[in-house]
Amino acid sequence: xxxxxxxxxxxxxxxxxxxxxxxxxxxxxxxxxxxxxxxxxxxxxxxxxxxxxxxxxxxxxxxxxxxxxxxxxxxxxxxxxxxxxxxxxxxxxxxxxxxxxxxxxxxxxxxxxxxxxxxxxxxxxxxxxxxxxxxxxxxxxxxxxxxxxxxxxxxxxxxxxxxxxxxxxxxxxxxxxxxxxxxxxxxxxxxxxxxxxxxxxxxxxxxxxxxxxxxxxxxxxxxxxxxxxxxxxxxxxxxxxxxxxxxxxxxxxxxxxxxxxxxxxxxxxxxxxxxxxxxxxxxxxxxxxxxxxxxxxxxxxxxxxxxxxxxxxxxxxxx
Amino acid sequence: xxxxxxxxxxxxxxxxxxxxxxxxxxxxxxxxxxxxxxxxxxxxxxxxxxxxxxxxxxxxxxxxxxxxxxxxxxxxxxxxxxxxxxxxxxxxxxxxxxxxxxxxxxxxxxxxxxxxxxxxxxxxxxxxxxxxxxxxxxxxxxxxxxxxxxxxxxxxxxxxxxxxxxxxxxxxxxxxxxxxxxxxxxxxxxxxxxxxxxxxxxxxxxxxxxxxxxxxxxxxxxxxxxxxxxxxxxxxxxxxxxxxxxxxxxxxxxxxxxxxxxxxxxxxxxxxxxxxxxxxxxxxxxxxxxxxxxxxxxxxxxxxxxxxxxxxxxxxxxxxxxxxxxxxxxxxxxxxxxxxxxxxxxxxxxxxxxxxx
Numbered sequence: 001x002x003x004x005x006x007x008x009x010x011x012x013x014x015x016x017x018x019x020x021x022x023x024x025x026x027x028x029x030x031x032x033x034x035x036x037x038x039x040x041x042x043x044x045x046x047x048x049x050x051x052x053x054x055x056x057x058x059x060x061x062x063x064x065x066x067x068x069x070x071x072x073x074x075x076x077x078x079x080x081x082x083x084x085x086x087x088x089x090x091x092x093x094x095x096x097x098x099x100x101x102x103x104x105x106x107x108x109x110x111x112x113x114x115x116x117x118x119x120x121x122x123x124x125x126x127x128x129x130x131x132x133x134x135x136x137x138x139x140x141x142x143x144x145x146x147x148x149x150x151x152x153x154x155x156x157x158x159x160x161x162x163x164x165x166x167x168x169x170x171x172x173x174x175x176x177x178x179x180x181x182x183x184x185x186x187x188x189x190x191x192x193x194x195x196x197x198x199x200x201x202x203x204x205x206x207x208x209x210x211x212x213x214x215x216x217x218x219x220x221x222x223x224x225x226x227x228x229x230x231x232x233x234x235x236x237x238x239x240x241x242x243x244x245x246x247x248x249x250x251x252x253x254x255x256x257x258x259x260x261x262x263x264x265x266x267x268x269x270x271x272x273x274x275x276x277x278x279x280x281x282x283x284x285x286x287x288x289x290x291x292x293x294x295x296x297x298x299x300x301x302x303x304x305x306x307x308x309x310x311x312x313x314x315x316x317x318x319x
Numbered sequence: 320x321x322x323x324x325x326x327x328x329x330x331x332x333x334x335x336x337x338x339x340x341x342x343x344x345x346x347x348x349x350x351x352x353x354x355x356x357x358x359x360x361x362x363x364x365x366x367x368x369x370x371x372x373x374x375x376x377x378x379x380x381x382x383x384x385x386x387x388x389x390x391x392x393x394x395x396x397x398x399x400x401x402x403x404x405x406x407x408x409x410x411x412x413x414x415x416x417x418x419x420x421x422x423x424x425x426x427x428x429x430x431x432x433x434x435x436x437x438x439x440x441x442x443x444x445x446x447x448x449x450x451x452x453x454x455x456x457x458x459x460x461x462x463x464x465x466x467x468x469x470x471x472x473x474x475x476x477x478x479x480x481x482x483x484x485x486x487x488x489x490x491x492x493x494x495x496x497x498x499x500x501x502x503x504x505x506x507x508x509x510x511x512x513x514x515x516x517x518x519x520x521x522x523x524x525x526x527x528x529x530x531x532x533x534x535x536x537x538x539x540x541x542x543x544x545x546x547x548x549x550x551x552x553x554x555x556x557x558x559x560x561x562x563x564x565x566x567x568x569x570x571x572x573x574x575x576x577x578x579x580x581x582x583x584x585x586x587x588x589x590x591x592x593x594x595x596x597x598x599x600x601x602x603x604x605x606x607x608x609x610x611x612x613x614x615x616x617x618x619x620x621x622x623x624x625x626x627x628x629x630x631x632x633x634x635x636x637x638x639x640x641x642x643x644x645x646x647x648x649x650x651x652x653x654x655x656x657x658x659x660x661x662x663x664x665x666x667x668x669x670x671x672x673x674x675x676x
Contacts, residue, residue, distance in 0.1 A: 046462055050644075090652045099402065099462055100602075101651040107595065108644030111637065118635030119354050238466055245460075283478035287471035294464055298457040 011274045017266055018150035022158060023224065025262035027052070027216040029161045031240035032247070032258045033168060034212025039249050040172065041205030042185035042198075042309040046102025047087055048213050049237025050109020055080045055217025057113040060228035061120060063130040069222045073133065073215065076222075080214020081207045083109070088206040092199060095313035106237070114230050126229035133157060133223045155223040157215075164212075165255035172251065181205060185307030188314045198314050213237070235290065242293045249306045265289045332653070336605055339649035340617070346645050351634065361632055368627020369620035375627070377509035383619035384518045385410075385577045385590075389597030390604060390611040391525045392569035397606050398529055399538040399562035400545070401454070405465030406570040407594025408472030409446050413439035413571025414578040415476050418585035419484065421496030421578070431499040436517070436575045443571020444564045446472065451563030455556045461563075469594070480587050491587035502580040512580035521569060525608040528565075538562055570594065591622065592640065599643045602650045618643075 031048050038045045045051075058079035063072030083105060091101045121127055136156045141148045151158070172178040180201055183191040188198035220236075221228040239261050247254030271285045348358040369379050389406050396403040403409075417439030424431065450468060453459035477491070484493040502512040529535040540548040541558045549555050573593065582589055600618050604610030621639055629636040 086648070090648065094652050096651045096653075099460075101648075103402075103404065103462060103598070104644060104647035104651045106644075107599070107640070107647050110595075111639075111641035111644035114637035115350075115635055115641040118637050122633075235467065235470060238463055241463055242467075245463075281478050281482065283474035287474045290467045290470045294453065294459070294467055297459045297464070298453055 008274060012267070012270050014270075015146065015149035017263075017270050018146075019154075020266035020269065021259065021263045022150060022154055024265050025259050026155060026157050026161045027219040027224065028236055028240050028243065028258045028262055029164065029255065030157075030216030030219065031213045031237060032243040032254050033164045033251075034209035034216070035240055035244045036209075036247075036249055036251065036254045037168070037181070037205050037212070038209035039244055039310060040181050040185045040307060041202045042188065042307050042312065042314075043088075043091060043202050043206055044098045044102065044311050045084070045087055045091070045105070045206060045209060046099055046241060047083070047105025047109065047237075048102075048240055049233055049235070050106040051080045051083050051210050051213040052217030052220070052233045052237045052240075053109040053113045053231070054083055055214030056221040056232055057117065057217075057228050058214070059218035060127045060130050060221040061116075063222050064127055067131060069131050069133045072130070072222050073218050076218030077211045077214045080210040080212070080217070084207045084210025084213075085203075087210070088203045092202050092206070092313070098311045110231060113228075117228065117230060127221075127227045129226045130222060132226045133219075155219065157219050157223055165251040169251040182307070185309055188309055192316075202314070213240075216240070239289065239293055242297055245306070246296055246300055261289065261293060264292050332605055335653035336603055336610075336650065339653050340603060340646060342649050343642055343645040347638065347642055350641075356632065356634055361628055361634055364628040364631050365621075365624035367624075369624030373506065374509050375623065377506040377511035379616075379619050379623045380515060381510035381512065381581065382622045383615045384512075384514050384580070385573045385593045386596055386600050386619055386622075387518045387611060387615035388521050388569055388573035388576060389593050390600035390615055391521050391608055392566045392573065393597050393601035394604070394606050394608060394611060395525060395529070395538075395569065396562050396566035397601065398535075398542045399559055400542040401451075401559055401562040401566065402462050403447065403450070403465055403563065403566045403570070404462050404598065405447065405450060405468050405472075405594070406566075406573075406597050407590065407592065408465075408469035409443035409567045409570035410574035410577075410590060410594050411476050412446050412472050412574070413443040414574030414589065415479060415493070415585045416442035416571070417500075417575035417578050418493045418496060421500030422494045422584070425497060426499060428499040431497065432502070432579065435496070435500040435579055436572060439575025439578070440568045440572045443574065444568035447563045447567020447570070448560070451560045451567075454563075455559050476585070477587060480585060484585075493585040495584045496579070500579055501583055502576070510581050514576040514580035517572070517576050521572070522608045522612060525569075529608070534558075534561070570597075573597075596622075596639075596643060599647050599650075602647060 031052055035045060035048050055076040059069070059072040059076035062075040063069045066072070087101055087105050090096050091098045117125070117127065134156050135153050136158065137153055138151075141152045172182060180191060180196050184198045184201045184205070191198050191201075216236075217233060220232055225232075240258065243257035243261055244254050247257035268285045268288045272282050351358040351361055368375055370376050389410060392406055392409075393403055417435045420438040421431075421435045424434070426434065446468070450459075450461050450464040453464045454461040480491045480493060486492075487494055502514045505511045505513060505515070529539060537548070537553045538558050538561065540551070540553055541555050545555055574590070577589070577593070578585060596618055600611060600614045603614035603617070604612070621642060625634075625636055625639050628634055629638075
């Protein structure tokens with residue numbers, strides 16, 4: 001068999017690659033948008049992965065027992081918020097090292113979801129199949145050729161995922177709440193002078209971010225697939241963290257970064273199926289998203305400028 | 320009374336750590352109760368499984384070996400403010416490299432076994448230089464980079480085992496190593512092997528490096544205050560790279576020792592998360608080599624004990640991972656306990672420093 005590069009490229013860069021990119025991006029967009037809110041307030045939550053796992057788990061379990069994926073989605077967000085509250089207490093009130101607390105949240109998410117999975121379902125590494133959120137068919141897209149192939153018949157969560165960056169842009173730069181949020185991340189003491197409590201704002205930002213991470217996890221278990229399996233988030237939380245760094249903690253940038261990483265993942269799957277294993281090992285493609293993410297971070301991070309006060313605990317009196 | 324207060328104050332970190340573990344166990348007890356299990360009975364099975372007889376005890380010690388070496392790997396890094404969460408990946412690479420050297424080469428044991436361990440050590444150390452370079456010269460957070468580098472390591476090993484090294488049977492693994500590349504078994508019928516000596520040497524060497532050498536002092540200075548260290552002429556970048564390298568080396572060594580002592584080949588997915596557990600072990604051990612001995616014993620016991628418990632009760636073995644998460648959470652909040660301690664005792668002493676506040 002001969003390699004025909006043109007044929008191979010044609011097989012890889014299809015419209016279904018665009019469809020897959022959007023499909024993969026939804027969970028990463030939710031998680032990275034959430035983390036962006038958190039980081040804007042000056043808090044770094046490295047436990048996104050763990051929160052997503054708990055979201056994915058909670059969504060599948062509540063959907064399984066209550067039969068309604070919408071309730072599952074809501075509970076996933078609430079579960080995320082609850083974990084976020086624990087993180088916020090330790091990171092903000094107790095003023096522990098944020099990186100280590102985030103690490104603890106990650107380990108907690110892996111452990112708790114794995115443990116509860118066994119408690120609820122005894123055997124096997126996954127839940128039974130559950131009902132999923134509806135797929136959205138938009139009739140008006142049918143006549144637009146390329147757009148239709150990429151955006152039609154995606155999960156219903158695609159709409160909020162695409163709107164989220166716009167909404168957050170408006171929130172950040174056009175509302176007083178956004179000003180307070182950004183000020184908390186840049187110079188919390190100045191904000192305190194104006195009479196706003198930076199601690200409250202940081203709590204709210206962490207919980208909002210964790211809510212979205214929970215939703216991002218839920219998408220994986222009750223929309224992209226229809227069950228929860230152990231460790232199913234598989235590094236997406238860390239990819240989302242990278243997207244926030246790469247995107248400079250700004251809505252448009254983070255969204256673009258999330259889309260880029262999702263494209264890389266979609267490309268990786270496509271390469272796996274198109275290029276036969278005997279020519280090129282599958283494992284290389286599987287490792288690709290992680291390696292590319294790191295390479296990009298290596299190239300860009302020095303230019304990246306996040307909030308000035310990130311990871312610093314807020315002290316009321318200066319000494 | 321004053322002596323007791325001083326003692327408590329001086330060791331507040333130790334008490335905070337012990338309290339974190341106790342709290343974690345309480346939470347687990349409540350979790351067990353709420354899912355209808357008897358925590359006392361479970362604890363009994365756990366103790367019996369971990370320490371019940373000679374065999375169980377020997378098995379517990381065999382679990383302590385990789386945990387302890389990997390925990391020292393984390394400690395050396397953390398002391399220089401390098402948080403190596405990639406121990407799992409480095410450990411896997413170390414195990415594979417040592418297995419390959421173990422089965423390909425034929426040499427007398429006195430040379431072959433050390434060479435096998437060295438191969439694993441270097442594999443881990445070299446791999447850790449990647450996140451090292453990323454952190455030191457490109458400012459990429461090492462928690463992020465080391466976790467992400469675990470995936471390529473895993474895929475690489477998977478590929479090698481399935482496609483490069485000859486497969487014997489259906490399990491994805493390398494061939495068994497030669498007799499000359501194996502640790503001798505210390506208690507027949509258990510997994511306890513002579514690698515326990517290597518673990519002991521690593522602990523002592525780490526203590527000497529950190530506390531008794533200039534190099535170790537400089538590494539700790541970087542961890543304590545980077546800018547101050549730089550001001551005093553310590554080459555911060557070099558010391559951090561060294562911390563990454565040593566940390567990775569020890570992670571690789573942990574994998575190599577486990578390979579040469581327990582499995583005698585590289586077995587795909589042989590590690591039950593030693594790399595992640597080592598973080599907990601290091602933190603509970605207060606990032607001190609000797610402290611790690613106690614915490615590694617505790618978590619080694621957890622590993623064997625809970626497996627035993629899972630056989631007799633319906634409590635899932637994932638409890639280990641859960642306990643890890645809860646313990647690290649409490650440990651990260653331990654400054655809460657510490658400040659309480661300090662406030663309670665300093666408040667009573669009414670010394671000038673407390674009046675200042």
